[in-house]
Amino acid sequence: MPVIEVENLVKTYDGTNVVDGISFSVEEGEIFGIVGPNGAGKTTTVESVEGLRRPDGGSIRVLGLDPIRDRYQITQRVGAQLQESRLQDKITVGEALDLYASFYDDPADWRSFLDWLGLEGRVGTRYAKLSGGQKQRLAVALALVGSPEIAILDELTTGLDPKARRSVWDTIEQIRDDGVTVVLVTHFMEEAERLCDRIMVVDRGFVVAIDTPTGLIDRIGSEQRLRFRPSAPVDDAVLAELPEVTAVRRDGAQVEVVGTGNVVHAVTALLAQQRVIAEGLRIEQNSLEDAYLALTDQEITEEEG
Amino acid sequence: MMSATMGITRSETKLFVRDPINLFFGLVFPALLLLALGLFFPGFDEPAADLDGARYIDVYSPIVLGLGIATLGLVTLPIILGTYRQFGILRRLRTTPVHPARLLWAQMIVHLVVAVVSALMAIIFARLVFDVPIPESPVWFVVAFLLAAASVFTIGLLVGAVARSTTSGQAIGMGIYFPMLFLAGVWIPRDLMPGGLRTVSDFTPLGAAVQALDDSWFGITPSFTHLAVMIAYTVVVGFVAVRVFRWE
Numbered sequence: 001m002p003v004i005e006v007e008n009l010v011k012t013y014d015g016t017n018v019v020d021g022i023s024f025s026v027e028e029g030e031i032f033g034i035v036g037p038n039g040a041g042k043t044t045t046v047e048s049v050e051g052l053r054r055p056d057g058g059s060i061r062v063l064g065l066d067p068i069r070d071r072y073q074i075t076q077r078v079g080a081q082l083q084e085s086r087l088q089d090k091i092t093v094g095e096a097l098d099l100y101a102s103f104y105d106d107p108a109d110w111r112s113f114l115d116w117l118g119l120e121g122r123v124g125t126r127y128a129k130l131s132g133g134q135k136q137r138l139a140v141a142l143a144l145v146g147s148p149e150i151a152i153l154d155e156l157t158t159g160l161d162p163k164a165r166r167s168v169w170d171t172i173e174q175i176r177d178d179g180v181t182v183v184l185v186t187h188f189m190e191e192a193e194r195l196c197d198r199i200m201v202v203d204r205g206f207v208v209a210i211d212t213p214t215g216l217i218d219r220i221g222s223e224q225r226l227r228f229r230p231s232a233p234v235d236d237a238v239l240a241e242l243p244e245v246t247a248v249r250r251d252g253a254q255v256e257v258v259g260t261g262n263v264v265h266a267v268t269a270l271l272a273q274q275r276v277i278a279e280g281l282r283i284e285q286n287s288l289e290d291a292y293l294a295l296t297d298q299e300i301t302e303e304e305g
Numbered sequence: 306m307m308s309a310t311m312g313i314t315r316s317e318t319k320l321f322v323r324d325p326i327n328l329f330f331g332l333v334f335p336a337l338l339l340l341a342l343g344l345f346f347p348g349f350d351e352p353a354a355d356l357d358g359a360r361y362i363d364v365y366s367p368i369v370l371g372l373g374i375a376t377l378g379l380v381t382l383p384i385i386l387g388t389y390r391q392f393g394i395l396r397r398l399r400t401t402p403v404h405p406a407r408l409l410w411a412q413m414i415v416h417l418v419v420a421v422v423s424a425l426m427a428i429i430f431a432r433l434v435f436d437v438p439i440p441e442s443p444v445w446f447v448v449a450f451l452l453a454a455a456s457v458f459t460i461g462l463l464v465g466a467v468a469r470s471t472t473s474g475q476a477i478g479m480g481i482y483f484p485m486l487f488l489a490g491v492w493i494p495r496d497l498m499p500g501g502l503r504t505v506s507d508f509t510p511l512g513a514a515v516q517a518l519d520d521s522w523f524g525i526t527p528s529f530t531h532l533a534v535m536i537a538y539t540v541v542v543g544f545v546a547v548r549v550f551r552w553e
């Protein structure tokens with residue numbers, strides 16, 4: 001059952017449609033990713049869902065409610081972390097959580113968050129003294145302190161180092177495992193690929209694609225490339241005869257085999273049969289990043305061409 | 306929701322007190338200034354011929370209270386509100402069930418309480434060190450003080466309503482603060498101002514405030530004009546501030 005339904009959302013600033021007819025729905029319990037270049041309309045879209053912005057067209061239902069008209073109920077049931085929002089320098093972690101907990105009818109016991117958020121022992125620490133990762137995990141805690149059914153996280157990991165980013169990822173997976181639906185705005189494809197059940201790619205206010213990460217990658221071809229140095233001579237023609245293989249190339253001692261489907265298994269099985277060892281074997285697949293670049297580029301070419 | 310307002314007020318009080326600059330300028334500066342003037346200016350606590358036999362310390366006591374209110378309302382308040390907007394704190398509150406207006410109320414309450422404590426300190430110092438009387442018309446004095454705080458704080462709220470950041474809150478606030486202090490008699494006491502300038506002063510909230518405080522301090526009922534000026538500023542500026550206030 002969808003918990004968020006957006007149809008034909010339009011938002012205009014200074015005569016330009018920043019969001020130009022975006023439609024999507026988010027299912028209960030999933031991690032739904034929104035990716036796209038800067039200025040694509042990602043933040044405007046989620047802020048409309050949160051009720052911070054009044055749409056100029058289209059309709060939004062969140063948990064069956066209207067984010068503008070049923071504002072109070074929405075704020076009770078949807079937790080948000082905003083892009084570029086921070087707390088007072090001198091407020092402590094515990095004070096901030098206590099304060100935000102006092103805003104809700106049914107607050108969560110925030111002390112139970114501290115452990116898995118990696119904020120244990122930080123209750124008395126002032127905001128200004130927290131590391132970037134700790135600040136972001138506190139933002140997550142504040143988004144969850146009202147026991148929301150939906151958490152909307154906007155560029156949660158921007159500006160974090162890779163280690164802090166990975167620890168925030170674990171946090172997000174934990175939230176979903178606790179039954180909260182997560183909407184995640186990001187521009188890190190690695191993050192979207194790792195976390196999201198489905199991803200919406202937006203560009204210039206339009207939806208370019210909505211699919212699973214694998215589904216998006218498959219759209220640009222599920223080609224895989226194997227590179228290796230055979231321990232004994234191999235006949236290219238024999239490799240090329242495998243039905244999964246589409247091309248065989250050589251670069252000095254290196255063999256590169258391109259194929260689809262179960263090509264990795266087909267090639268390694270053939271080599272094993274011929275008692276050849278594939279030394280330095282490397283397998284390359286298209287990543288979500290390749291898919292993202294192809295999808296958003298395609299949009300530009302379509303518009304310009 | 307009462308608990309949320311109380312929670313915000315408690316939290317904002319703690320944050321205010323944790324800032325040493327707020328504590329110094331908002332809380333203890335008026336008392337210190339009075340002390341310094343009285344101790345270091347020769348003849349400050351003796352009858353002066355150009356004040357018709359009044360003492361400078363008597364004239365300056367209400368001015369210093371006005372200065373305290375102005376510092377809180379036109380310097381501290383706009384800086385805090387500008388910072389909160391810049392940090393997205395007001396915007397973040399909008400995603401919670403608590404309306405960010407509660408944060409504004411909390412700030413007004415905190416500033417009012419600090420203003421009262423600061424004024425009490427100055428009054429006690431003036432009494433103990435320089436024998437300035439305790440305000441002789443206490444009811445009018447309280448009325449004058451509350452109206453002074455209301456009119457100046459709503460101006461600070463208006464500045465905070467439009468200030469996009471800490472620095473713009475500071476710049477706009479200071480731009481109003483210094484002319485207001487001048488017209489309130491901080492540099493030239495109102496008694497020594499030329500007639501035209503004193504009339505201008507009468508129609509500024511701080512000028513009216515200082516005169517109403519002065520009158521009630523020495524047992525005179527404040528003039529209707531001065532009270533009306535403060536009420537008018539509170540209502541008109543407050544209305545405009547609420548209309549133009551943006552949460553982000």
